[in-house]
Amino acid sequence: MLERDERIRIMATASETCAVLPSADLQWLLDALSAKGYRVVGPIVREGSVVWETISSVSELPIGWRDQQEPGRYRLEQTGSQEIFGVVHGPQSLKPFIFAPREPLFQIKRSKDGFTTSPTLPQSEKVAVIGARACDLAGLVIQDRIFLNDTYRDPYYATRRDGLFVVAVNCTRSLQTCFCASMETGPRAKRGFDLALTEVDDRLLVEAGSEAGRDLLSNLSLSTGSEQLSAEAVTRIDACAGGQVRRLDHSRLPQALYDAHEHPRWDEVAGRCLACTNCTMVCPTCFCHTVEETLDLSRQQTAHARLWDSCFAQEHGYIHGKNIRPTIKDRYRMWLTHKLASWIDQFGTSGCVGCGRCITWCPVGIDLTEELPALLTPGTQPSITSQQLEGT
Amino acid sequence: MSKPEAQRERPRLAVFKFASCDGCQLSILNLEEDLLAVGEALDLAYFPEASSDMKPGPYDIALVEGSITTAEDAHRILAVRQQTKVLITIGACATAGGIQALRNWADVEAFKQAVYPSPEYIQSLSTSTPISEHVHVDFELWGCPIDKNQLLRVITDLVVGVQPRLPGDSVCLECKRRGNVCVLVAKGIPCLGPVTRTGCGAICPGMGRDCYGCFGPSEGERKGPGLPPNTVSLATRFHRELQLIPVEVMRRFRGINGSVSPFRTESEAWEKKT
Ligand code: SF4
Ligand code: SF4
Ligand code: SF4
Ligand code: SF4
Ligand code: SF4
Numbered sequence: 099m100l101e102r103d104e105r106i107r108i109m110a111t112a113s114e115t116c117a118v119l120p121s122a123d124l125q126w127l128l129d130a131l132s133a134k135g136y137r138v139v140g141p142i143v144r145e146g147s148v149v150w151e152t153i154s155s156v157s158e159l160p161i162g163w164r165d166q167q168e169p170g171r172y173r174l175e176q177t178g179s180q181e182i183f184g185v186v187h188g189p190q191s192l193k194p195f196i197f198a199p200r201e202p203l204f205q206i207k208r209s210k211d212g213f214t215t216s217p218t219l220p221q222s223e224k225v226a227v228i229g230a231r232a233c234d235l236a237g238l239v240i241q242d243r244i245f246l247n248d249t250y251r252d253p254y255y256a257t258r259r260d261g262l263f264v265v266a267v268n269c270t271r272s273l274q275t276c277f278c279a280s281m282e283t284g285p286r287a288k289r290g291f292d293l294a295l296t297e298v299d300d301r302l303l304v305e306a307g308s309e310a311g312r313d314l315l316s317n318l319s320l321s322t323g324s325e326q327l328s329a330e331a332v333t334r335i336d337a338c339a340g341g342q343v344r345r346l347d348h349s350r351l352p353q354a355l356y357d358a359h360e361h362p363r364w365d366e367v368a369g370r371c372l373a374c375t376n377c378t379m380v381c382p383t384c385f386c387h388t389v390e391e392t393l394d395l396s397r398q399q400t401a402h403a404r405l406w407d408s409c410f411a412q413e414h415g416y417i418h419g420k421n422i423r424p425t426i427k428d429r430y431r432m433w434l435t436h437k438l439a440s441w442i443d444q445f446g447t448s449g450c451v452g453c454g455r456c457i458t459w460c461p462v463g464i465d466l467t468e469e470l471p472a473l474l475t476p477g478t479q480p481s482i483t484s485q486q487l488e489g490t
Numbered sequence: 491m492s493k494p495e496a497q498r499e500r501p502r503l504a505v506f507k508f509a510s511c512d513g514c515q516l517s518i519l520n521l522e523e524d525l526l527a528v529g530e531a532l533d534l535a536y537f538p539e540a541s542s543d544m545k546p547g548p549y550d551i552a553l554v555e556g557s558i559t560t561a562e563d564a565h566r567i568l569a570v571r572q573q574t575k576v577l578i579t580i581g582a583c584a585t586a587g588g589i590q591a592l593r594n595w596a597d598v599e600a601f602k603q604a605v606y607p608s609p610e611y612i613q614s615l616s617t618s619t620p621i622s623e624h625v626h627v628d629f630e631l632w633g634c635p636i637d638k639n640q641l642l643r644v645i646t647d648l649v650v651g652v653q654p655r656l657p658g659d660s661v662c663l664e665c666k667r668r669g670n671v672c673v674l675v676a677k678g679i680p681c682l683g684p685v686t687r688t689g690c691g692a693i694c695p696g697m698g699r700d701c702y703g704c705f706g707p708s709e710g711e712r713k714g715p716g717l718p719p720n721t722v723s724l725a726t727r728f729h730r731e732l733q734l735i736p737v738e739v740m741r742r743f744r745g746i747n748g749s750v751s752p753f754r755t756e757s758e759a760w761e762k763k764t
Contacts, residue, residue, distance in 0.1 A: 145671040147676045170727070190669060199667035370723050374662040374685075376684075390655075392643070395649060
């Protein structure tokens, strides 16, 4: 990590990449994005939380609102302030924009001498998302590695990804459920953004993180950020990191979790877990999907789509003739072990970015930052392992 | 070799009604333009609610609405089964006994005396039971009422000749795919979605309301292997954190699908605590 003075200097001196926008003028940014052909999306208040929605005016943003999150509980409160980005996040990360919950893949039609197949790629669209957080960006970078790697490039994901412009917001306030600092993914956006904002009272410090971001920033002709303002921004981001009450010690991963495969804690957490899939749905990095075939009564065509799936779902563990994860214990163990351990072997990073969503949106408030330490504390080892039980 | 399209005989479809409100049959009529396609692809041989032209069996597909509440119906369902290749129950009544299965915990004689001026004319069993307790059922469509698109999907799959897929996932999975905000977490409402079977499109949480379990328990061993939903953990959450008193927890699970396990066992466990 860079020293504090160094970070302030970088923020303040790169004049073409760092500027000040009075909060009252945020509409300029929205208008500039619209003028460039982007559909602008931001968080709006709905049903007690925030969801991504197309917006045209700053007044649609959750001004004055703040979210309180704890295991299994989310509440919004209106503070009466002019704070624009006081709500840290809702259930959605950036995932729905790029890895669509329901993506039509192709259609098959009967023809005279067989059938023809035609892909149904999404329409390419320029979408600018305002208000993504550092954890969301870290999740985006991980999803890019899954869907756009050297051996495989998912054309559906790629089409959506190409049109995405991200205006990130650096966090100056942590939730009770956040632990991005210990995962080294936040609270400051590191990469993956086009523009990043830091809200300091009635001003927004704007930094560019990409060519497209620099381009847009130069169009806005804003005044250059001062060293004093940058210092204040860094102070607030640091305080936000320092104030995080949850952390995840991943220093002994992945091996320690593999070694805990027979730990009695798995039975205990399985007693609470509903196998409802919510934790995987809200996770910015989970990428599992199933496919669905929609036939036509005329028998002339069929449509093939992919849908979000989860290792907590029944069919996820189904292989020919057998469900390899029939119990809730198997499924919870699959999720946590993939997220925190085997993800590292698979992709070279943790599958967790510390956003805390799985803690908040779990209907029974299961908290992985509590489960992991319990699993890594030696417990009573069962006298016979499940491998032995299955005779393997 | 399958026959050329033109020579293919249309499968014969029948719709039977037992103790029910007709809402699920109405879902068939609500298919609107898709109903025309259904009429083209299938021979609607027996569907009294739609047509007075009632042709005798045998039938390729029978949709059965309603539960068994009389001795006469217990007999009639045997005849339906005999003349049907693929029997599909439609709705909570046929699949789980329905709301009228609340009588299974009560004294039906007392109800009769209280409601009817001449109770001696009422011939009713003391229980309401699902079709599967009487005959073999091939597919079960849950819901109060059923989801018309799920029905269309199953009929289409059968006409085309593939195994219909009826996932046992929780409502939450679809709720999150739809981008709904969770009412349990954000509003503290006791939503049954985590233990309820998918299929409706998570429409209640989509309207900011709680799921009340009209599609019955998720997964379970009813049709194929699966795990019974963890109603104990959810019920405990309702009681401890959402502050429902035991009788309220009991009523949550004793609704439209109250007589079906594990909703039944959960409601009975909380009844003991009231
Ligand atoms: S944790 Fe589960 S749902 Fe998420 S990516 Fe891994 S296997 Fe898939
Ligand atoms: S595992 Fe939980 S805390 Fe970690 S990234 Fe996923 S949702 Fe966020
Ligand atoms: S951990 Fe929580 S959110 Fe995840 S499946 Fe279990 S109960 Fe659902
Ligand atoms: S609202 Fe209900 S169905 Fe939707 S995620 Fe929450 S608990 Fe599940
Ligand atoms: S959300 Fe629940 S109660 Fe509502 S229609 Fe679906 S299954 Fe029925």
